[in-house]
Amino acid sequence: MKRRRSRPVPARPSATAEAEGWPDWLQQELADSLRNGCVGRQIVMENVRARIWRARLEPNERMAFHCHTLDYCWIALSDGVLQSRHASGRIDRYDLADGTVYFQRVPKDEPRVRDLENVGNAALGFMVVEFLDSANPPLPVPNHVRLR
Numbered sequence: 001m002k003r004r005r006s007r008p009v010p011a012r013p014s015a016t017a018e019a020e021g022w023p024d025w026l027q028q029e030l031a032d033s034l035r036n037g038c039v040g041r042q043i044v045m046e047n048v049r050a051r052i053w054r055a056r057l058e059p060n061e062r063m064a065f066h067c068h069t070l071d072y073c074w075i076a077l078s079d080g081v082l083q084s085r086h087a088s089g090r091i092d093r094y095d096l097a098d099g100t101v102y103f104q105r106v107p108k109d110e111p112r113v114r115d116l117e118n119v120g121n122a123a124l125g126f127m128v129v130e131f132l133d134s135a136n137p138p139l140p141v142p143n144h145v146r147l148r
Contacts, residue, residue, distance in 0.1 A: 013083065025056070032052060033065035033113050037139025040128045043146045050137070053128040057082075068104065068112040069136040074128045076100040081120035087113035088143035098126070108135040 022030070040053025042065075051070075057063060065085075076096040084092045106112055118124045132138055 021086075022089075026085075027069050029115075030065050030113065034086075034111065035068050035139070036064065036066045037141045038145055039066050039130065040069055040126075041145070043141065046146065049132055051130040051132060053130070054125070055116075055128070056123060056125045057116065058123050059118055059121055062117040063115060065113055065115045067139060068106055068114070069139055070129075070130040070132060070134040071103075072128055072130045073101060073103040074126050075102075077125035077127065078123065079120075080118060080122055080124035082124060083117045083119045084114045085117075085128070093119070096126075106134060106136060111136070 020027075038053075040055040042054055043051055043053050045052040055063065065087075074100060078096075078098050080096050082094045082096055084094070086092070103110065130138065
């Protein structure tokens, strides 16, 4: 399988808007996100080295702000268009192809906070692999997200 990397596509002119211009509920969600380690919908495998998540977003569905403290990669399982808001106020838009792989290193004490929204016309599936031997400790996650 050929690996493809998505490139951020500039979002609408609001891409440079600051988080202060966001609605109150979104700002509150952002403020609470430093405790949200759920970077997917369900953990399908976890051991001493990695935590593997899966997620699926229907068109116009959004995943709340969450905090990445660990190095991670995600893999698109379908074609689609994804928008991500960042704590800085930046908004990125990704045109994804099935099989797109993206890796992100998270430096010590520099968590990555973002949300995800499917802005395309079809369901978007993806997997996230968190590497537990990263520079930062993992955030706790609730037991109900673990596959039983």
